[in-house]
Amino acid sequence: MPFDYLDCPKCGEKVRSYRNPFPTVDIIIEINEGIILIERKNEPYGWAIPGGFVDYGESLEDAAVREAQEETSLQISNLRLLGCYSDPGRDKRAHTISTVYAATAQGIPKAADDAAALTIFPLEKLPQELCFDHRQILDDYRRMKSQGNI
Structure with missing residues (x-):
């Protein structure tokens, strides 16, 4: 297997590139007897669970709180781990691993950041197509x- 190498910016030595x-997070936000889905502003377009990339130096939990606030304008609480999803094809843009949480929120949600719109959906009436x-x-x-496991 051939490896890619980078030049060290300090000494010029060849360094193996990995x-x-x-890492990403997704947050199932429970509110008013339903969950929030956002309509994505960027590709891939469509309905999605709020979430996004984890910043360097940020914990998964802090990323979940930040992404929920950025995309829905809500402060979340009662953060619970649902699981991790790592299929290399789950995102056509790049190989991502998502840690998914469920959380509760109160207030009036408002689409912001990467969300063009948002809607509260009952679990029984989710959109057919999801990202x-x-x-x-x-x-x-x-x-x-x-x-009763979450």
């Missing part, structure tokens, strides 16, 4: 919730 998946692997995530959430 390609790693990008990424969010259908699988929401199916897992529904199953775990019915079993």
Whole structure:
């Protein structure tokens, strides 16, 4: 297997370059007997669970709180881990690994940042088409919730 190498900016030595998946978070925000889905402003377009990339030096939990606030204008609480999703094809832009949380929020949600719009959907009436692997995530959430595991 051939490896890519970079030049060290300090000494000029060849340094092996590693390609790693990008960490992301997604947050299932429970509010008013439903969950919030955003309509994405950027590609891939469509309905999605709020979320995004983890910043360097940021914990997964802090990234979840930040992304929820940036995209829905809500402060979340009661953050619970649903699971991790790592299929290399889950995002056509790059290989990502998402840590998915469920959380509660109160207030009036407002689309912001990467969200063109948002809607509160009852679990029984989700849009047919969802971005990424969010259908699988929401199916897992529904199953775990019915079993009392989240």
